[in-house]
Amino acid sequence: MFFAEKTLEPPRSLWQFSGVKIILAGGTGFIGRALLRRLLDDGHDVVLLSRSAHPFTGFHHDRLRTVAWDGQSPGEWTRQFDGADAVVNLSGAGIADGRWSAGRKRLLVESRLKSTHALVTAMLGARPKPQVFVCASAVGYYGDVPSGEVAESAPQGRDFLADLCGQWEKAAMEAQELGVRVVCARIGVVLALEGGALGKFIPPFKAFIGGPLGSGRQAFPWIHRDDVAGAIAHLISNKHVRGPVNLTAPETLTMRQFCDELGRAMRRPSWLPVPGFALRLLLGELAGMVLTGQRAVPAKLAQSGYAFKYPHANQALAEIFAHA
């Protein structure tokens, strides 16, 4: 059996197993597509919950089934939960997709809380119940931490993102009441060529006008997208890990150091800082997300034996730009 209880066994790794049934919500997104590929490559059966009936035109896989849901209320899709081993939630409206007006903030919060509540409700009716629920969160949970390392035991911050992450994790933790192991993946800045933060850094660097945002002294808690997928696979299979887990690379960098690495990888200078006040004028409160940071360290991933594919930023960026 996939999740057999044997106390003296070392933590098991997912890739020793195949054919596990995993429900994946938000699997059409930037992180979700990489995780989906990883889970299918590992031989698992994935039920993808999407608000779109046909999210991937032209892509078929024997082990992938797409089921429509609305991301907020129970429906036919909950039947898929019978016999599911794991549930992963990566749903939510894009945090950096627009200025944080009151309406936008409401959408950012509600899209995460409602999707999480709907998944937990579906778990309640499942026979048998899934063993594990991995729900996305973010290192924004900690708010701005100007100095020192930030492990999972660090306190919650006080800004909008910290509050959003706190509410989101609380909603996910409700699945614990059902006997489900819950992991809240506090994800850092995810790096891949196709989008995310890097998608915004690349154009100015290409045009020889790249440089750090703001003072450059704020922490930049990065992680390669393959390691996010690998870490989530690890968290699904490792029954000893629960609660909040930082998904960030072991090498901690400041914004300036990251931009220096990016410049080297792109063979471009990193010289032109974008002043904080200009970003605040352009982006409003959203600018705070890039002008502040926290040196989040992957303490629980390290303790549980996760082996990073890209522990150093120069390796991660070299891999990313090898395909550019």
Ligand SMILES: NC(=O)c1ccc[n+]([C@@H]2O[C@H](COP(=O)([O-])OP(=O)(O)OC[C@H]3O[C@@H](n4cnc5c(N)ncnc54)[C@H](OP(=O)(O)O)[C@@H]3O)[C@@H](O)[C@H]2O)c1
């Ligand atoms: N990317 C990062 O650097 C990063 C860092 C920290 C945390 N995170 C968190 O990790 C999760 C995944 O990130 P991502 O970058 O992959 O996000 P993404 O590309 O924006 O994808 C999120 C997915 O959520 C679904 N979605 C979008 N709007 C929704 C709404 N209003 N209600 C319900 N579902 C909605 C979409 O799937 P369908 O259209 O198929 O339903 C979409 O593919 C997000 O919650 C994000 O906040 C990301």
